[in-house]
Amino acid sequence: MSDVADRVKKIVVEHLGVEEDKVVENASFIDDLGADSLDTVELVMAFEEEFGIEIPDDAAETIQTFGDAVKFINEAQ
Amino acid sequence: MFDLTGKTALVTGASGGIGGEIARALHAAGATVGLSGTRTEPLEALAADLGERAHVLPCNLSDPEAVAALPKQAVDAMGSVDILVNNAGITRDNLFMRMSDDEWQSVIDVNLTATFKLCKGVLRGMMKARWGRIVNISSVVGATGNPGQGNYAAAKAGMVGMSKSLAYEVASRGITVNTVAPGFIETAMTDKLTDDQKSAILTQIPTGRMGTPSEIAAAVLYLSSPEAAYVTGTTLHVNGGMAML
Numbered sequence: 001m002s003d004v005a006d007r008v009k010k011i012v013v014e015h016l017g018v019e020e021d022k023v024v025e026n027a028s029f030i031d032d033l034g035a036d037s038l039d040t041v042e043l044v045m046a047f048e049e050e051f052g053i054e055i056p057d058d059a060a061e062t063i064q065t066f067g068d069a070v071k072f073i074n075e076a077q
Numbered sequence: 078m079f080d081l082t083g084k085t086a087l088v089t090g091a092s093g094g095i096g097g098e099i100a101r102a103l104h105a106a107g108a109t110v111g112l113s114g115t116r117t118e119p120l121e122a123l124a125a126d127l128g129e130r131a132h133v134l135p136c137n138l139s140d141p142e143a144v145a146a147l148p149k150q151a152v153d154a155m156g157s158v159d160i161l162v163n164n165a166g167i168t169r170d171n172l173f174m175r176m177s178d179d180e181w182q183s184v185i186d187v188n189l190t191a192t193f194k195l196c197k198g199v200l201r202g203m204m205k206a207r208w209g210r211i212v213n214i215s216s217v218v219g220a221t222g223n224p225g226q227g228n229y230a231a232a233k234a235g236m237v238g239m240s241k242s243l244a245y246e247v248a249s250r251g252i253t254v255n256t257v258a259p260g261f262i263e264t265a266m267t268d269k270l271t272d273d274q275k276s277a278i279l280t281q282i283p284t285g286r287m288g289t290p291s292e293i294a295a296a297v298l299y300l301s302s303p304e305a306a307y308v309t310g311t312t313l314h315v316n317g318g319m320a321m322l
Contacts, residue, residue, distance in 0.1 A: 038246060042204060 004051075004077070005070045011046045012066060015039065025067040033066075047073060079302040082107030085155040086301065087148075089138065089195065090165030092119040094264035095214065098290035099162055102298045104130060108160065111151045115165075138165050138191040139183060148198030157206065158199040160301045163192040163236075164214040168266065170225045181228045188232035189239070196243060200252070209252035210301045213240050214293070217260045217316045233258075237312055244310035253309035255300045260316025262288045283318035 009023045018033050029035040029043065044060045047053070047069060053076045055063070063069050086103045090096035092114030100123065104110045109130040112120045117135045124131040132154040136147045151158050166188045169180040196211055203209025218226055219233030237256050244254040261267055261278055267287065270278070279285060296313050299305055314322050 036249075038204075038249070045201060045204070 002070070002074070004073050007050055008047065008066065008069050008073065011050060012043065012069075015043055015046060023066050025065070027066045028064055029066070030064070043069070051077060053077065079106050079298055079304065081160070081298075081301065084108045084159040084301075085111070085151075085157050086160035086162065087111040087113060087134070087151045087155075087158045087195075087199070088162045088164060089113045089136070089147075089191075090214075091123060092116045093164070094266075095259065095262060095290045095293050096162075096164040097123055098294040099164055099297045100131075101127070102291070102294035103160065103162075103301060106298060106302075108301075109155050111155055111158070113147060113151075113165070138187045139167075141194075144191045144194045145198070148195060151199075152202065157202050159203070159206065159208060160210040160212070161195060161199045162212045162214065162297055162301070163195055165191070166214065166216075166229075166232075168226065168229050170229070172225060173227045176227060184228035185232050185235075188229065189235045192236055193239060196239075196254075200247065203252045204247070204250050207251040209247070209250075210305075211240070211243070211252070211254040212297050212300045213237075213254070213256045214297075215256045215258045215312065217258050217314065217320050219258060220312075220314075220322050221320050240312075241310045248309050251306070253300070253305065255305075255309060256312040257293060257296045257300065258312050258314045258316065258322075259293050260288060260314070260319045262290060262293060264290060281319050282316070286317065288315060288317055 012023050013020050016033050016035055027033055029040050044055050048055055051073050063072055086108045088096055088100045091100045091112035100110045100112055104127050111132045111134045113134045113136045114120050115137050120133045124133050134150050136143045169184050171180055213236050215236045216233040218230045222230050240254045240256045293315055296315050
């Protein structure tokens with residue numbers, strides 16, 4: 001697993017209080033990991049800070065799963 | 078009670094009568110205050126009077142770029158914004174049928190849109206801190222209407238609906254959003270009224286007098302305090318009984 005994926009997973013586990021093995025490629029933050037819509041905003045904020053990137057609102061809306069987040073961040077860097 | 082030691086508060090319209098008293102009350106409770114306003118001179122005078130824990134942050138709320146920059150300036154000066162008091166407001170009164178688009182828009186821009194943008198600008202820090210207090214200063218006319226103030230009443234009523242919506246969204250993060258609705262308060266804004274207008278108004282106020290800025294500041298202090306953690310989405314009317322809502 002890439003370094004980016006590890007760091008994203010750590011943020012998700014800490015923020016949502018879920019087991020690490022639940023955070024898989026297709027895990028939806030809202031449907032599978034128990035996030036509410038405000039949690040997804042906070043996750044995006046946390047990703048921005050961790051990776052020093054800007055995630056515009058329209059892009060943030062496309063980040064629904066753990067895999068989406070890793071892919072977006074890899075491309076943004 | 079109401080100890081704000083270690084908290085930081087940004088107050089807009091701090092150059093005015095009510096805003097200045099709000100800043101004084103929060104400061105007296107131990108908060109570090111950011112004094113924002115259009116006119117620098119009264120802000121400097123207030124900061125000098127308060128001494129330590131006071132920062133002057135001039136901002137013209139009719140300038141969108143200045144509004145966007147203010148939350149960051151406040152964080153740079155104070156380290157955070159734990160409490161936001163949107164107190165600044167303007168009036169451009171006119172009969173509805175004579176009201177120009179500019180009179181309408183300028184009041185909406187400063188009283189409502191700037192409030193929205195400042196709330197948005199401080200939320201990130203409050204969300205991370207899991208603590209925040211937003212107090213928006215509305216007006217009794219937002220609830221009752223007032224002839225000649227279609228623009229002002231619309232902005233002040235809009236502020237109430239906006240505050241309630243935001244209160245829902247961020248309640249789980251320890252952030253409260255409330256509104257204080259002053260009635261007639263002794264300020265430069267009400268000084269402009271004629272004696273006849275004033276006596277007509279006083280007949281509508283059960284307490285028989287206008288309110289003072291410090292009576293508004295006391296309401297803001299309460300809603301800014303840790304003790305008010307269970308109060309959110311509400312409007313606290315401070316109007317001497319002129320509208321019992």
